Amino acid sequence: MRGRIKVMLLAAALGVPMVVAAAPVSVASIQELLAVTHAQRLMDGELRQMDALMKQAAHPQMAGRELNAAQQKVMDGLAEKMAALFREDMNWQKMEPAFIKIDRSSFSQEASTAC
Helix, strand or coil: CHHHHHHHHHHHHHCCCCCCCCCECCHHHHHHHHHHCCHHHHHHHHHHHHHHHHHHHCCCCECCECCCHHHHHHHHHHHHHHHHHHHHHCCHHHHHHHHHHHHHHHCEHHHHHHC
């Protein structure tokens, strides 16, 4: 103990910064944070809104011009394909690991338990 105090005093006298690394946040803490903030439900809601926007975009009034049935079918098909791509790439199972990685690099265990 005395040796440790001497090293700290010597470091302080020499102006050496004492860096104390914060404990990295645990995956369980991040998952709890994501659950408490309803991140999955929010993301699912965003995907539903995106689906609705895609469908709305598939029914344009192109400069005051109506689409015929064949054109509308093509637009509907494109909108559904785009929505399916978003749902496939932006689903919770694929996005949760990214959220965990970002949060682990942004928070310490102390910060996550302080909330």
